Amino acid sequence: MPLRVGFVGSGMMAEALAGGFDASGVAAFSDMCCVDRNQPRLDLFASWGVTPCATATELAKKCDVIFIAVKPYGVAAVLEEMRPALSKDTLVVSIAAGVTIATMEAAAGEGVPIIRVMPNTPCLVKCVAAAMSAGRYCDQTHADTVSTLFDAVGKIHQVKESLLNAVTGVSGSGPAYVFQVIEAMADGGVLAGLPRGVAQDLAARTVMGAAKMVIETGKHPGALKDGVTSPGGTTIAAVAELERCGVRSAFMRAVKAAADRGEELSKQ
Numbered sequence: 001m002p003l004r005v006g007f008v009g010s011g012m013m014a015e016a017l018a019g020g021f022d023a024s025g026v027a028a029f030s031d032m033c034c035v036d037r038n039q040p041r042l043d044l045f046a047s048w049g050v051t052p053c054a055t056a057t058e059l060a061k062k063c064d065v066i067f068i069a070v071k072p073y074g075v076a077a078v079l080e081e082m083r084p085a086l087s088k089d090t091l092v093v094s095i096a097a098g099v100t101i102a103t104m105e106a107a108a109g110e111g112v113p114i115i116r117v118m119p120n121t122p123c124l125v126k127c128v129a130a131a132m133s134a135g136r137y138c139d140q141t142h143a144d145t146v147s148t149l150f151d152a153v154g155k156i157h158q159v160k161e162s163l164l165n166a167v168t169g170v171s172g173s174g175p176a177y178v179f180q181v182i183e184a185m186a187d188g189g190v191l192a193g194l195p196r197g198v199a200q201d202l203a204a205r206t207v208m209g210a211a212k213m214v215i216e217t218g219k220h221p222g223a224l225k226d227g228v229t230s231p232g233g234t235t236i237a238a239v240a241e242l243e244r245c246g247v248r249s250a251f252m253r254a255v256k257a258a259a260d261r262g263e264e265l266s267k268q
């Protein structure tokens, strides 16, 4: 029996999850349902073969795994609305930044298994970096179901719930920082005379290649950086300029700012 996956909220992150799951074969569009208050989003999902539902309650009755993919401020209300259709047999997976499992368990009702996941948009291209934490009504089967979905489209780590805001700072929000880096490197290439398209492709492939080297060699990023820097060469000239601009401090502060914002959302 194929896994029936539902999305309450069919925005950017639901699109990345649905697209990645279908492309990897772990769940097919034809076994997915979606709900959204915007008809164009429902039409888009329907054009891939995802079944639109009129209400979240209707969706809950049709699905084994229900992703809550609305903005954080809407999560509790959606779960309260779905409460009559939720049970120990409906696995709820929230991807909302900052919304705690305790808040969601209170809204969903006793016994409903809830897993909180922090994914990221590269799920769309089967390259997700995610982490998860399971609620008190979950057993190993629930965790295994979520691991199976996400390991098919990249990698999911299990962490304590208190660390999920830090995960948001590194990988949930992280693609945005890397897109900024790629855009800036491409701008630098254009400044140095390259055509825009060539500069952007080189920048994106450089980020992808460097990331693969970190993961596949297991070497410290500093050691890999040393392997590029010739004494008196071009790279150390650039690295010195990045250090002068405080690049490492800027990234550390950015990750912490996102994690802190997640903490604030947890308290609202």
Ligand SMILES: NC(=O)C1=CN([C@@H]2O[C@H](COP(=O)(O)OP(=O)(O)OC[C@H]3O[C@@H](n4cnc5c(N)ncnc54)[C@H](OP(=O)(O)O)[C@@H]3O)[C@@H](O)[C@H]2O)C=CC1
Pocket: 008, 009, 010, 011, 012, 013, 014, 035, 036, 037, 038, 041, 068, 069, 070, 071, 072, 074, 078, 095, 096, 097, 118, 119, 120, 121, 172, 173
């Ligand atoms: N985008 C990302 O990179 C990541 C996002 N997340 C989390 O994913 C969640 C969704 O984010 P994202 O996809 O970016 O947001 P989007 O705004 O793109 O998508 C949310 C969608 O849900 C709709 N919606 C909101 N409330 C309801 C409701 N009650 N019933 C039906 N539809 C509803 C929204 O409509 P409307 O526009 O009218 O509000 C919108 O179309 C957030 O909680 C975020 O924290 C987590 C990791 C990464």
Ligand SMILES: O=C(O)[C@@H]1CCC=N1
Pocket: 097, 168, 172, 173
């Ligand atoms: O910006 C946000 O709040 C969401 C959560 C992580 C990525 N996007």
